[in-house]
Amino acid sequence: xxxxxxxxxxxxxxxxxxxxxxxxxxxxxxxxxxxxxxxxxxxxxxxxxxxxxxxxxxxxxxxxxxxxxxxxxxxxxxxxxxxxxxxxxxxxxxxxxxxxxxxxxxxxxxxxxxxxxxxxxxxxxxxxxxxxxxxxxxxxxxxxxxxxxxxxxxxxxxxxxxxxxxxxxxxxxxxxxxx
Amino acid sequence: xxxxxxxxxxxxxxxxxxxxxxxxxxxxxxxxxxxxxxxxxxxxxxxxxxxxxxxxxxxxxxxxxxxxxxxxxxxxxxxxxxxxxxxxxxxxxxxxxxxxxxxxxxxxxxxxxxxxxxx
Numbered sequence: 001x002x003x004x005x006x007x008x009x010x011x012x013x014x015x016x017x018x019x020x021x022x023x024x025x026x027x028x029x030x031x032x033x034x035x036x037x038x039x040x041x042x043x044x045x046x047x048x049x050x051x052x053x054x055x056x057x058x059x060x061x062x063x064x065x066x067x068x069x070x071x072x073x074x075x076x077x078x079x080x081x082x083x084x085x086x087x088x089x090x091x092x093x094x095x096x097x098x099x100x101x102x103x104x105x106x107x108x109x110x111x112x113x114x115x116x117x118x119x120x121x122x123x124x125x126x127x128x129x130x131x132x133x134x135x136x137x138x139x140x141x142x143x144x145x146x147x148x149x150x151x152x153x154x155x156x157x158x159x160x161x162x163x164x165x166x167x168x169x170x171x172x173x174x175x176x177x178x179x
Numbered sequence: 180x181x182x183x184x185x186x187x188x189x190x191x192x193x194x195x196x197x198x199x200x201x202x203x204x205x206x207x208x209x210x211x212x213x214x215x216x217x218x219x220x221x222x223x224x225x226x227x228x229x230x231x232x233x234x235x236x237x238x239x240x241x242x243x244x245x246x247x248x249x250x251x252x253x254x255x256x257x258x259x260x261x262x263x264x265x266x267x268x269x270x271x272x273x274x275x276x277x278x279x280x281x282x283x284x285x286x287x288x289x290x291x292x293x294x295x296x297x298x
Binding site: 021048136137139141143144147148150151154155158161162165166168169171172174175176177 | 182185186188189190191192193195196199200202203206207209210214216217248249250251252256292
């Protein structure tokens, strides 16, 4: 290897080699997968370690997944705007993501308030039928929370992949390869 | 009524998950394919840069052709001085190819949006 290519390799490594992929992978591990796993871990923790009654409702009805989804979507919406020459579809997607995140935040307040009211009612009532009704409602909230969390996780990953894909297309275009 | 809405939305979202996962898998596959293409092109540029410094004229010719064909802006700026030196090569084929490559490099550098802007 001569002097020319060594300098080139160093320059490339410093300037561009897979920087966006590394950023995306780090983002997915520490901001997407890790918090999702930790929130999901509440269910086995409540069921098997604390052995609480109706652990599913306790773990997810309060809407922690919705809050997580809102923060995740805000974050990915901001990240997708990175770079000066983003295509129109990415700009629209990132704005839409932030708007959905704001809506989810409002939904989180409503659900949290209702769940607190229902949990208080559950603690006060001793009638089995009304306990069952309240638990069914809490279960619906828990499923909603899980559904919103899962869909948001996938949408965030899709937006992130779209950003990486755009960057790769640009690199291929720079190389003179049609995409 | 609100409870029904909550239940319906929850079921709809759950139904969307497998579909979204399929879309995610397809997008991931196509992005990985592009990533592979970029990596391969980078390796070719890196190899071409090494070939420019080779003692074999065949290797140098191959390197010059690759540099001329692949329009990489980073490689252009690093390869240009070497290509310029190769235009004075004793080997006529190398000198001619270096001239052709140099004119392509200069045309590409001139076409860059940032060219001509003082740093």
